[in-house]
Amino acid sequence: MPRDPELAPEVFDQAVVMIALTVGPEQRLAYLNEAFRRLFGDRPLGVPVREAFADEESDAFFDLLDQVYTDGRARQATAPHAAKRLGEQDERHLLYSASPVHSRYGRGVLVALIDATAEISATRRAELLSEQRLQTLRRYQALVSAVSQMVWVARPDGTMSELVPGWERFTGQPWSTSMDRGWLDVVHPQDADHLVEAWERATAAEEMFEAVFRIRAANGEYRHVESRAVPVMHEGQPVEWVGATADIEDRWRSRLREDLLARAVAVTSTSRMDDAFAAMAAVVVPDLADACAIFLITNPGKGIGGRVTATRVAAVTRPGLPPLPPMLRQEYLLGPQALQTVGRRTPMLLAFEPESPPHSVVPTVSAGWLGRTQATALTLVPIVIDGRVVALAAAAVCETRPRPDQAYITLLHEVLQLAQVPLSQSLELQRARQVALSLQRALLASTPDVPGADLAARYQPSSRTAEVGGDWYDAFLLPDRSLALTIGDVAGHDLAAATGMGQLRSMLRGIAYSHADRHTPAEILSELDVAATGLDVADFATAIQLHLVPESGGWALSWSNAGHPPPLLLPVEGPPLLLGDGEADLPLCVDPSGKRTTHRHRIGPGDTLLLFTDGLVEIPGEHLAQGLERLAGEAAAGRGLPVADLCTDLLVHLPDGRDDIAVLAFRPHPADPPPA
Template identity: 30%
Template sequence: MQVTNIPSPAEDVEVSFGSPSGTRTRQVAGGRDVAERRLTAARAVAAETVLNGDHAVVVIGVTSNGPELTWMNPAFERASGYSLAEAKARDGDILSPGYRSVVLARLAEHAMDREPFPMTLPTLRPDGEEVAVPVMITPHFDGRDSLDFFVAVQFGALEPVATPSPDLGYHSRHALETVARVSDILSQVGDDQVLDAIGRLLTRHLYPWCGFFADDGVLTPISGLAGGVAAGQRPPGRAVADQDDPVGRLLGATLMRRVRIGVDSVESAGSPSAQLVEHARAALGGTLAPGGELLVLPLLGRGRTLGVMAVVQRGVGDDQEESETVLELVARRVGLAMDHSRLYEAEHRVAEALQRAMLPEQDQVDGLDVWTYYAPNAEHAQVGGDWFDVVHLDERTVATVVGDVVGHDVEAAASMGQLRSVVRAFATELIDPGTVLTKVDGILEGMRIPRPASLVYATLTPADEETGTWVLDYTRAGHLPGLLISGGEVRDLDGAPGRLMGFGGAERETATVRVRPGDVVMFYTDGLVERRSRTIQDGVQLVRGILQEAAAAATGAADVGEALLRRLSEPPEDDIAVVIIRLPEPTGPAGARSPRQARWRLSSDTDSVRMARRLTVSTCELWGVANAGAAELVVAELVSNAVLHGWGSVVLSLKDPGDGLRIEVEDGNPVPPTSLEVHPARVGGYGMRIVTRLADWGWRPSGAGKVVWARMRQEIPEGLL
């Protein structure tokens, strides 16, 4: 049948009917309206066929975690034996063991062809029967031309699944699929949850219970590759006592071997073997049958045991040896992954220590309010080429440098250290910014520093003691202009531009501007303003707006800096270094200015708490700050937390900007402080509550660690002291 003429909805339709005796033509009344109604009816019939017909249909969505079941019709539910909810509860894992990787590979192979392709979906039903569903798969794309989902429609009869090899049975395919899935999990799941994911996989297919444990004096469950003792070493004093226990001996092994523990035969209470049995009993409750066994294997790194893996065996069967071989392969893979993770962590700590050693010690600058900030890239190894310096060049001149060496690795940090040392050496002799960088250019040509670098170098010198004005001289080497906030307006410090360091060739210039009390000067690296979601220009405009608002209401450089961090709260995509300098208003006797500030580096031990308290009280008395007792309490709490929970040395800073004492305590632990709920069974939890009553407080990242700050309130609640 052929429709040959549809001129308009009002005209008749000419339809030709073919037959063995010839072709006959007749007019069909109704025109295009009838044709459209029939097309609509045909679509409805097709939709009904897809929804409730005998041919299986399934939609496979494409997500960031890979393909996943999105929808299936009743025919597919009957073929597979699973409802959509049941299939999703199994994470879509309804394929026959051994075939999942093949199916995913076929989908990936044909995903971008935009053409339908045939495939067989081998499915394991809940009753153990395996069926093959022949389907035609069509990829569908969204409006942005991105692959959105696949539609698979059955086009043939269901068939039994063919065994991949005559010698490869059901359990063997289970084993191969399990090992492949473990490899996928190790490469795709985050390090902190990867062992939990592997445990769920093994308990789903092979064992009633599985656990991973590290030895830190007791066997502690771990869920990630970095869990347990960081160096993978056994605690002192355990070696001799553990030799009588099979798991204890396993913890000291350097070769792969299997240990079986009868759940009823553990005699030594508190031994590693007894601890494993107790963990299994706690996890399985009453289902840990008497006479059962735990199979334990070491998680081996390079020449050491990092932990153990334990499973409860179902019983003796034909596939027991095969299952144990799979378990051994899994343990080897997990052990190597743990070892690689810890080697990476060790390298990370070395790089971090190098970076922290190269970050500056900010000089205490009388007459200027200085706030500095450094944050490493959130996506890299917390080491890079950004840095800042704030130093006294002589009794009158203060210099600041903000620089950026390209890269986020140890080589970038090493180049930064070399460049920083050269700049500081010439700065102390030559002072003038243009002259300093011109000399540095000449030195860098012979040093062969492998990374390009930008920087801005500035000096501040008092110009008029009575009015409190200063002279700001600066020069730039391929760096973003600094910002000056004066009289409520923000202007770029874009004078004296120049090429990147080492590419100078000509004499560099020096630009000069006068700054007055209340003005704010800011230098920064591009990591502060650059994001994937916006251009550098947009980021600079955003910062200008924030500074204009913050500087008008701020009484100190720290207020401006904290406002900047609050508004730009997303994790940095590049290293960030910031220096903010505010010129305070003259106060008190001639020549005296606020803020006054003091800074001390303390060791990480309990004696530092007493020292910090004494330093705080004596400084408050010297400055005439009221409520020295309240400041002492706050400092004691913050320093105690830094000693107990922080890493490395502790830096205590006191600043008096004129509107309340500001306290800052820095340590090397990036984890933010937390106020605990007070509970009779918990020791502690009161300290930060006291701080909250006495001061406004917060925290910010600093290098690889953090700074916890507190601004003392002018009025202390009655009865608190």
């Protein structure tokens, strides 16, 4: 903003209004005109005003000067200040204003005082206090007008008048003398109700009115203004309101920029890529946009037909708007406008009519959302990390919000780009997690072909953690062609848990394979517990070891449970059954000397045995029994599915964000039908 012209205080030498000028944070007295000296006498220049007027009890007035100098806002008195003329005993009543100015002495405060003793004395004897005070205010109207503010008066009947004009110049609209005759037409539609509520609240409480809102300027753009008004009281009743309105757009944008950048720092608090992008989208909503979606470039030039594809990884909408429709992380092709934004690495503004959203730019479901929310503009912003465009942000404005101008687009781009470092860290961690998950999946061997039975397994990592987990399963045929099954979970969601999982799985596989013919499942787990504790493999783990032996008319099942959720048996007919529910022994790595129990059951042809880790049944705040009951119902509903489809179906119906999950399903082939 251009600097205000320097004030030459000598123009007030012969003015009838008393004028004083202070400079600097110490409020050093720099100038007094003759009218001021006649009232207060000569005072030393160059010293702080508190020292120059040490004989005056005016701490509140001096504090006011400090406030004007600090925040740069003018203030004027609404109640008279009492003072004595030099050599006189009678008090004089002064009205004053204090305005920030620049003079050749530097930045300071210009104080104007009017001797309103006669007016105020008369006012105390009259019923029309408001008119007389207004007349007093007009005496220093010229001084107040130097503060670059629109000053106005509102009366109880709703009429308004300007003391310092500026409304028509600012808005291009003539001044309206009543708030119900067009005054609100240039106020931003989203701010009008809030503004009226603030005014009604202030007038009802007879207290200061303060509001920041947007006004449509003469060039058609909306600018933020700040209005303040105080009531003028007479006999306990407000007779009018005196207020000032100032353009604060530059200051507001500066504060908004600082706030947005400070909020962008929060992205560093998360290491998960989706959370990092969601945090960035939340930074710009609702201050810069009504909705923001971020799409991760998944195949830069390597997608369908060599074209670029993307996946939505974050979506945020402001309160009051419906959420963006879920996209289930499917890929979609970038349209020509999006490709141009990615290629040029510069933002692009797409303006359109509310009934004509750009179907070529966004997925069909998103275009439908834009139509329902009366969107009028979409800003595409490339997110560049480590020298390449890794994501594309799409920010929408909806309903009555004005389309963004270039300044807002620039700020949106700047905010998103300043998240390069934390987003780069999240992407790097995401890549490391993918590598770790690949290694973890490599440890989970494929299930063997079991003569006379079907066997399937599924593993699903957590979708809300940046680390790998400790869930595992195992299935292998023993030398006598019987089947060993294992399900387990090492506590934790980090590399240590995954490492411990791999070691426990390998140790248990070796013990079970070499000793299955002479050890029960309980003895196998006991031997594993001693070895794992002695070698400090893990701090805490749960597991179930099972042994399945084919026999006439079914399979003999024996198992031991080390603190794990119980197996679930789905008979061909009848209700599901939790095997050994409530009979689990101690988890592993707690007390290797503890006794372990082997349980036995028989599985008939067509029955289904399910083994699973706690992520399939546990929800924070819910008792485990509820999760087990829910699983039993879902599994019973899908018992007619092939075992592989059953495992998949149980995972698909889970809410997002569960713990790691491992599932094993075993089903003997159904019995052959009797011959006809």
